[in-house]
Amino acid sequence: MTQTEQIETYKYRTHLVVLGIILAVGLAPLLFYWLFYGQVTMVTPIEAKKLLRMPNSPAILVDTSPCDEFNSIHIDGAQNWPAAEILAVDSRDEVPKQFRDKTLLLMCNVGIASTSAAKYLIGMGLEKVMNVRGGTQEWIASVAGPKGDVFDRWIKESGEIVEFPFRQSPWHEQLLIVMGAFPIKISYTVLSLVPAIILWRSKSPELAALRWAMIFFFVGENWVCFTFVGIKIALHNRKKQMF
Numbered sequence: 001m002t003q004t005e006q007i008e009t010y011k012y013r014t015h016l017v018v019l020g021i022i023l024a025v026g027l028a029p030l031l032f033y034w035l036f037y038g039q040v041t042m043v044t045p046i047e048a049k050k051l052l053r054m055p056n057s058p059a060i061l062v063d064t065s066p067c068d069e070f071n072s073i074h075i076d077g078a079q080n081w082p083a084a085e086i087l088a089v090d091s092r093d094e095v096p097k098q099f100r101d102k103t104l105l106l107m108c109n110v111g112i113a114s115t116s117a118a119k120y121l122i123g124m125g126l127e128k129v130m131n132v133r134g135g136t137q138e139w140i141a142s143v144a145g146p147k148g149d150v151f152d153r154w155i156k157e158s159g160e161i162v163e164f165p166f167r168q169s170p171w172h173e174q175l176l177i178v179m180g181a182f183p184i185k186i187s188y189t190v191l192s193l194v195p196a197i198i199l200w201r202s203k204s205p206e207l208a209a210l211r212w213a214m215i216f217f218f219v220g221e222n223w224v225c226f227t228f229v230g231i232k233i234a235l236h237n238r239k240k241q242m243f
Helices: 003-037 045-052 067-072 113-123 135-141 171-181 183-191 193-198 205-242
Strands: 041-043 059-063 073-075 103-107 129-132 153-156 161-163
Touching (some): 041 045, 059 073, 183 205
Antiparallel strands (some): 153 161
């Protein structure tokens, strides 16, 4: 093999390695997300409260926090079923009576422990199980005003009802959020294609890697939008089947 052929072979292998790394890094978050969350129907706190407040609703808000944490303070209207106890259930017959034949809306502090518990129950054959996205943190953020009704306030260990913390965001903060979520995001994703186009014919392995990195960055950032829309449609269809 001549020196020129060796160089070309090296470049070809380098391209394959770089492409493999880019694919692995780009697809890994999607794979991890699907493995952890993909088998569980996810609802937002607002959607969960709509289900809970329906007339004769079969839905129950299940707080999977440990008993001591739940007893110290919990959301008004929630019932406690600790994640540790859920994972210790061996069959559907061991599910507590108050949770049987109900639509279970599981939640925890941030939504991780409740996701594991929901996956376990679904794997055991329970179909009407959902996870509340973002847990208590997002639930509090979903409150529309300083005075809350059932499901929008705390109950302390003493039985005292306590309002959720509430702060009205001023208009300039809301404007900054909208600007960050839409025009800026769209602009920088589109601009990421500029170096990719400029470097399209470059044969340097380093510049080729940068080119493909920009392309995958553009695809990944915009894929989030399509994934979000797809999840919303799937959740809507799943909830129509369950009710």
